[in-house]
Amino acid sequence: MAISTSTDPEAPPEPRVVQLDTVAAQSAAIDQLIALARHHIRIFDQDLAQTGWNSAARADQLGAFLRAVRGRRVDIIVHDTRYLESACPRLQRLLQNFAHAMTILRTGDEARVATDPLIIVDGVHYLHRFHFEQPRAALGIQQPEQTQPLASRFEEIWSTGEPGASGTVLGL
Numbered sequence: 001m002a003i004s005t006s007t008d009p010e011a012p013p014e015p016r017v018v019q020l021d022t023v024a025a026q027s028a029a030i031d032q033l034i035a036l037a038r039h040h041i042r043i044f045d046q047d048l049a050q051t052g053w054n055s056a057a058r059a060d061q062l063g064a065f066l067r068a069v070r071g072r073r074v075d076i077i078v079h080d081t082r083y084l085e086s087a088c089p090r091l092q093r094l095l096q097n098f099a100h101a102m103t104i105l106r107t108g109d110e111a112r113v114a115t116d117p118l119i120i121v122d123g124v125h126y127l128h129r130f131h132f133e134q135p136r137a138a139l140g141i142q143q144p145e146q147t148q149p150l151a152s153r154f155e156e157i158w159s160t161g162e163p164g165a166s167g168t169v170l171g172l
Contacts, residue, residue: 015142022135026127027052029139033121034061036141041065042120042154043076044107046132047083048091059090066098074098077105077157079112081164095165108160120151 013036020026030051034041041062045051052058066072074094078084084091084104095102107114119127124144129137140146 013141016140017143017146018139018141020127020135020137020139023050026129026135026137026139029127029137030119031058031061032139032141033119033125033127034058034065036125037065037072037121038069039072039122040120041074042151042158043074043118044114044154044157045076045078045117046115047078047080048076048088049083050132053084053091054088056090059094062091063094063097066094066101072101074102075105075158076103076164077107077111077154077161078164079107079114081106084165092165104165105158105161106164107157108162111157111160114153114157118150118154120147120154123147123151126150 018029020029045053048054062074066074081104091104095104115131115133117127117129117132124142124147126140126143126147127137128140128150129135
């Protein structure tokens with residue numbers, strides 16, 4: 001039996017679940033998830049401070065995702081927008097350039113108890129950090145059954161959203 005050596009970029013990735021024990025591993029996993037994204041990236045985090053959201057490479061990757069195909073979306077909800085506003089100018093610039101495809105909200109009171117950051121990609125891939133103060137997380141690739149409850153949790157958090165960062169500069 002021959003082993004396939006196809007490197008088709010459109011071929012679905014091999015299904016897997018990987019336990020991650022460091023923040024650095026999570027940051028690398030986020031880059032993998034963005035590379036896999038075809039339609040929608042949904043992010044819930046404490047404040048985006050721990051996993052490389054302020055890096056040029058991450059902003060370039062998100063920008064490439066949003067530019068590639070019309071209709072792609074990035075939705076971000078955080079408990080606290082101060083880090084995003086003060087230390088993430090690249091994400092702010094993306095929000096300005098792609099305001100039609102990107103939203104950043106702050107959690108409402110009902111969701112402030114959530115402590116487990118999530119990234120949901122296209123409803124089939126996920127990164128779930130079990131608690132923002134601990135480095136343990138799970139990365140799921142091609143796991144629609146495991147992703148669905150996490151996507152539902154994200155939607156519950158998202159539904160509490162209040163205005164967060166804006167792509168416009170007012171009051172000047």
